[in-house]
Amino acid sequence: MxxxxxxxxxxxxxxxxxxxxxxxAGVCAGLARTTRVDPTLVRLVFALLALAGGAGVVAYVxxxxxxxxxxxxxxxxxxxxxxxxxxxxALSLALRAVGLADSVLWPALVxxxxxxxxxxxxxxxxxRAKRRRLLGAAIVAGGAISFAVTASENGSQSSxxxxxxxxxxxxxxxxxxxxxxxxxxxxxxxxxxxxxERADVAARVHDSVLQTLALVQRSADDPKRVAALxxxxxxxxxxxxxxxxxxxxxxxxxxxxxxxxxxVEEMHGIRVEIVQTGDTPLDERLxxxxxxxxxxxxNAAVHxxxxxxxxxxxxxxADASVYVRDRGKGFDPTxxxxxxxxxxxxxxxLARNGGGAVVRSAPAEGTEVELRMPLQESS
Amino acid sequence: xxxxxxxxxxxxxxxxxxGVRSELDPNIEVVGEAASVADAIPLIxxxxxxxxxxxxxxxxxxxxxxxGAVAADRPxxxxxxxxxxxxxxxxxxxxxxxxxxYVTKSISGDELSDAVHRVADGDAVFSPRLAxxxxxxxxxxxVAADPELDLLTTREREVLQLIARGYxxxxxxxxxxxxxxxxxxxxxxxxxxxxxxxxxxxxxxxxERRLI
Numbered sequence: 001m002x003x004x005x006x007x008x009x010x011x012x013x014x015x016x017x018x019x020x021x022x023x024x025a026g027v028c029a030g031l032a033r034t035t036r037v038d039p040t041l042v043r044l045v046f047a048l049l050a051l052a053g054g055a056g057v058v059a060y061v062x063x064x065x066x067x068x069x070x071x072x073x074x075x076x077x078x079x080x081x082x083x084x085x086x087x088x089x090a091l092s093l094a095l096r097a098v099g100l101a102d103s104v105l106w107p108a109l110v111x112x113x114x115x116x117x118x119x120x121x122x123x124x125x126x127x128r129a130k131r132r133r134l135l136g137a138a139i140v141a142g143g144a145i146s147f148a149v150t151a152s153e154n155g156s157q158s159s160x161x162x163x164x165x166x167x168x169x170x171x172x173x174x175x176x177x178x179x180x181x182x183x184x185x186x187x188x189x190x191x192x193x194x195x196x197e198r199a200d201v202a203a204r205v206h207d208s209v210l211q212t213l214a215l216v217q218r219s220a221d222d223p224k225r226v227a228a229l230x231x232x233x234x235x236x237x238x239x240x241x242x243x244x245x246x247x248x249x250x251x252x253x254x255x256x257x258x259x260x261x262x263x264v265e266e267m268h269g270i271r272v273e274i275v276q277t278g279d280t281p282l283d284e285r286l287x288x289x290x291x292x293x294x295x296x297x298x299n300a301a302v303h304x305x306x307x308x309x310x311x312x313x314x315x316x317x318a319d320a321s322v323y324v325r326d327r328g329k330g331f332d333p334t335x336x337x338x339x340x341x342x343x344x345x346x347x348x349x350l351a352r353n354g355g356g357a358v359v360r361s362a363p364a365e366g367t368e369v370e371l372r373m374p375l376q377e378s379s
Numbered sequence: 380x381x382x383x384x385x386x387x388x389x390x391x392x393x394x395x396x397x398g399v400r401s402e403l404d405p406n407i408e409v410v411g412e413a414a415s416v417a418d419a420i421p422l423i424x425x426x427x428x429x430x431x432x433x434x435x436x437x438x439x440x441x442x443x444x445x446x447g448a449v450a451a452d453r454p455x456x457x458x459x460x461x462x463x464x465x466x467x468x469x470x471x472x473x474x475x476x477x478x479x480x481y482v483t484k485s486i487s488g489d490e491l492s493d494a495v496h497r498v499a500d501g502d503a504v505f506s507p508r509l510a511x512x513x514x515x516x517x518x519x520x521x522v523a524a525d526p527e528l529d530l531l532t533t534r535e536r537e538v539l540q541l542i543a544r545g546y547x548x549x550x551x552x553x554x555x556x557x558x559x560x561x562x563x564x565x566x567x568x569x570x571x572x573x574x575x576x577x578x579x580x581x582x583x584x585x586x587e588r589r590l591i
Contacts, residue, residue, distance in 0.1 A: 277514045312544040323544040
């Protein structure tokens with residue numbers, strides 16, 4: 001019970017006789033429900049078919065036998081076969097009524113049976129499947145030949161029918177077979193792509209996440225290191241999952257800052273939250289800005305006493321600004337302390353390139369360093 | 380003394396839910412938890428909480444779907460979105476669906492509690508990251524093309540920039556010589572503009588810049 005045998009009942013399965021709204025056995029009502037047409041119309045068709053040598057009546061009885069009453073109810077195999085048989089008889093009656101002779105009808109039936117046999121090989125193992133196909137092909141060929149012979153006996157007007165019939169028969173066997181082969185190949189290709197993708201993900205997860213987890217286990221008694229490892233892993237995964245449009249197009253301010261601050265994070269075991277709006281290609285001045293920002297974040301990591309630093313980067317029309325903020329100890333900016341770090345690596349570096357820095361801080365309120373660099377005139 | 384708040388937690392990681400529950404202040408009672416869109420919708424209808432803490436990504440959909448299904452018949456429920464790290468378009472989608480704020484999962488317990496109270500009071504809660512997204516969306520060059528997308532006022536822009544720099548409302552108020560209430564109303568105004576502006580323009584923006 002495969003292919004055709006599975007496909008036809010699949011279409012059939014939704015067909016059922018209808019208990020409510022039936023006149024005789026609910027065949028017409030059921031058909032009408034499934035095909036969404038007026039039941040009266042279906043009944044009319046059956047009535048008209050009844051005039052065609054009684055085909056309608058036979059078809060009705062056949063459908064009665066073959067269809068379950070309401071979907072879900074099972075029909076015995078024998079009853080279904082009897083019903084389908086009657087439907088075929090009805091078909092032949094109808095065709096005869098239209099004027100097709102037995103000479104066409106019976107060979108066509110034989111060809112159909114052969115095609116059915118030919119396709120019913122699925123699920124059988126190699127040798128038996130091949131034999132099944134051969135048998136089907138033989139039956140089809142027999143049907144086609146008998147058709148050709150009877151047709152040629154019938155005279156000249158059938159001379160076209162013979163080759164056409166052969167072609168149709170051939171198509172009946174080979175068509176579905178080729179179609180199925182193509183489908184199997186597609187399914188195979190999709191599966192191959194899927195396997196490939198899974199392998200890529202697995203490799204990626206192994207190289208990064210699993211390695212990190214192993215490291216985390218080994219350094220379980222060093223919370224700072226664990227946090228740094230987790231943070232780096234998070235950054236990597238995020239970059240992989242969400243891509244990074246800014247960085248794929250060569251070096252930009254954003255990419256350079258992210259890299260530089262990631263280094264600081266790792267080195268000092270802190271967490272840097274970067275928020276950015278806008279981006280611009282990296283040049284010499286902006287490189288100075290990145291280095292100054294790196295220094296500011298390092299200062300925050302070393303002196304503020306907190307593990308969290310927020311950085312906001314804004315690229316406007318005329319300049320780029322970086323704000324480095326911590327909520328740590330802070331200091332009194334007017335006190336004469338050693339501020340060499342700020343003066344040398346931040347203020348002077350920016351000033352040399354036309355930028356500047358402002359430091360806001362108060363004891364217990366944390367520190368904010370504002371770094372600004374004008375953008376190069378449009379080049 | 381802060382009033383009691385009833386909170387529903389919608390988030391698919393059990394461990395994270397447990398962490399949130401233990402970190403929230405005692406005035407916030409977690410009355411229900413759900414791990415999926417399908418579970419969350421009837422739960423929120425049933426419990427009618429003050430605030431729903433809503434993950435942007437759930438196994439069977441996103442946070443916006445929960446808000447869309449519940450907001451109409453439970454208008455009193457406020458939604459606060461949270462996520463670990465998302466594409467800008469997802470975050471903006473949840474905000475546009477009606478969430479009153481967005482915070483990242485790296486937020487501390489105190490800050491989260493504060494955010495819940497704030498949202499319950501009807502205020503908007505912007506994390507620095509959301510402020511960054513919004514500033515980007517409303518950047519002068521981009522919005523000129525679309526008259527529907529109201530420009531931010533200079534004040535609103537200043538407030539957002541300070542949020543993005545990591546300032547708290549109180550600090551922003553001090554910095555700009557405003558009252559905290561005024562700062563809050565500026566943020567609410569930005570939220571409203573975000574929710575009303577043309578979907579098309581924002582989507583285009585979000586797709587162009589996949590900012591994380």
